[in-house]
Amino acid sequence: xxxxxxxxxxxxxxxxxxxxxxxxxxxxxxxxxxxxxxxxxxxxxxxxxxxxxxxxxxxxxxxxxxxxxxxxxxxxxxxxxxxxxxxxxxxxxxxxxxxxxxxxxxxxxxxxxxxxxxxxxxxxxxxxxxxxxxxxxxxxxxxxxxxxxxxxxxxxxxxxxxxxxxxxxxxxxxxxxxxxxxxxxxxxxxxxxxxxxxxxxxxxxxxxxxxxxxxxxxxxxxxxxxxxxxxxxxxx
Numbered sequence: 001x002x003x004x005x006x007x008x009x010x011x012x013x014x015x016x017x018x019x020x021x022x023x024x025x026x027x028x029x030x031x032x033x034x035x036x037x038x039x040x041x042x043x044x045x046x047x048x049x050x051x052x053x054x055x056x057x058x059x060x061x062x063x064x065x066x067x068x069x070x071x072x073x074x075x076x077x078x079x080x081x082x083x084x085x086x087x088x089x090x091x092x093x094x095x096x097x098x099x100x101x102x103x104x105x106x107x108x109x110x111x112x113x114x115x116x117x118x119x120x121x122x123x124x125x126x127x128x129x130x131x132x133x134x135x136x137x138x139x140x141x142x143x144x145x146x147x148x149x150x151x152x153x154x155x156x157x158x159x160x161x162x163x164x165x166x167x168x169x170x171x172x173x174x175x176x177x178x179x180x181x182x183x184x185x186x187x188x189x190x191x192x193x194x195x196x197x198x199x200x201x202x203x204x205x206x207x208x209x210x211x212x213x214x215x216x217x218x219x220x221x222x223x224x225x226x227x228x229x230x231x232x233x234x235x236x
Contacts, residue, residue: 007051009229012042012144015181018057021216024224034179035116038143046151052090052231053148056220058212059112059136059159060119062129066136066161069211070106071098071219074157078132079114079142086145087154089232094158097226098219105160105215110135112157114142120169129165136161154231158219162212163205170198173205 008028013019019031030045032038046053059072066072073095076085091109098107113134119125128137141157148155163169172191176184192198223229 007049010045010050010053011056012140013057014140021220022056031181033177033181042147052154053144055141055144055157058162059138061161061164062125062137063135064165068161068208069215070161072136072159073109074112075109076111077114077141077145078111084145086156090154091156093228097222097228101222102218112141113137122166122168125165160212160215162208170201172198172202
């Protein structure tokens with residue numbers, strides 16, 4: 001390995017539970033739900049040195065066939081600053097590792113949309129899919145892509161679908177998300193008490209979230225085993 005291979009991979013997520021899954025040897029994880037907090041944490045991590053940047057975690061489904069737990073290895077990010085490609089050689093290694101090791105989840109490559117505000121309704125998801133052709137959407141990948149590009153580092157995405165394209169998220173789903181990426185239970189309970197009709201949708205979301213979490217855990221282990229958490233350029 002080259003000297004650069006000793007530098008950590010920076011994994012970028014939006015939520016604390018995603019960060020816990022992503023942690024491991026050779027990795028530094030940064031996370032926050034609020035964009036400016038995430039940008040600051042990522043800039044500080046990159047200033048310490050990195051071999052590459054990966055966006056990892058959950059995503060909302062945009063393509064109709066993407067079920068909860070499906071994995072997306074993005075070939076490009078379509079975000080507020082336009083479309084940025086991911087590192088081709090690295091994403092191919094990641095996709096191969098996932099296809100080889102994970103038999104219980106669909107693995108797809110294609111564009112990922114990135115937005116500044118949550119996309120919660122079926123109608124919003126359909127419109128975003130039509131305008132971008134993206135398989136899924138998240139709120140962190142464009143931030144990670146921009147800073148990776150500015151630092152001349154390879155960038156990839158590995159995300160698991162949590163809410164499919166045809167499902168509108170109830171208000172309770174986002175009520176407890178704190179700016180730092182952790183979750184507070186009390187606001188969720190208050191929202192359900194105010195509007196108990198959301199409970200069936202929240203139960204469905206819990207099952208979807210479990211499928212996404214299991215896929216992320218399996219993906220993280222598969223990438224570690226395959227050595228795919230090291231960008232190809234960092235390997236002699």
